[in-house]
Amino acid sequence: MPSDGAAGRKRPVSALVLVYTRDLRVLLIERADFPDHWQSVTGSQEAGETLAETATRELREETGIDAGAYGGVVDWHVSNRYAIFPQWRDRYPPGTTHNSEHVFGLLVPRPVPVRLDPREHLRHAWLPWQQAAVKCFSWSNRDAINLLPERKQGKNG
Template sequence: MGTKIPISVLVVIHTPDLRVLLLERADHPGFWQSVTGSVDGADEPLAETCRREVLEETGIDSAAHVLTDWQLQNRYEIYPHWRHRYPEGVTHNVEHVFGLMVPDAVPVTLAPREHLAFAWLPWQEAAGRCFSWSNAEAIRSLPARAAAW
């Protein structure tokens, strides 16, 4: 069994006009998502997990942009074929949702072992392309969040 901690972040990277960056998973071609990743240790702050994962997966330095904790958590069952990454008996993960606003469709450098492709899409199209219900739901909340800015 693995040692992965069942606490993760989901980072919806978007522009002010609500275009969203999606990444195609290398281990599941055709599966598109926002940046995701687990904390590196029980003491790693969630914002630091976001910064690390965004940089690793996209090459984007989040320190130059606006990272916002959406104060949204999702608890979901870990797919059985990925449970070997976690300690024995762990079946659920808690995902913390963040947004990262960038000024425009900034350049992206993919981590080739993790992702095959990327796309900047209007929020509606991005939500429709996500394989994860929590990712799609987060993207669908963008217009209401933007109205509050």
């Protein structure tokens, strides 16, 4: 579990990484601790990391995908603040109720192999962006996926 160094608690700052193909198929992963709830790669920033380093590390840890092999993650300069689900607030410092999430993208040429840690994720799927958006349980993840057609036109990763 990423931490801020204080008693192993997570920092309330995270990266969301949308992995997608040129034809806008999106990688989603199903949470092991919240079955039937799908999302893109996400994880908390560790002390001393830049947000791009967090995005790259989480992508590698959660899927085995090396962002460097595809030109690296791209910061979309989109951030969201949302309430942390009550069942996960004990992972953060006492009194923490909200998280600041920063969106990154990674364009891959085609669906690439994915290696999941079964303690974190149960399954993965490559879905057309419209289906992926509907399948996400997180509004911020859904909003980011809905930006994909616009991002593709601008060629901004």
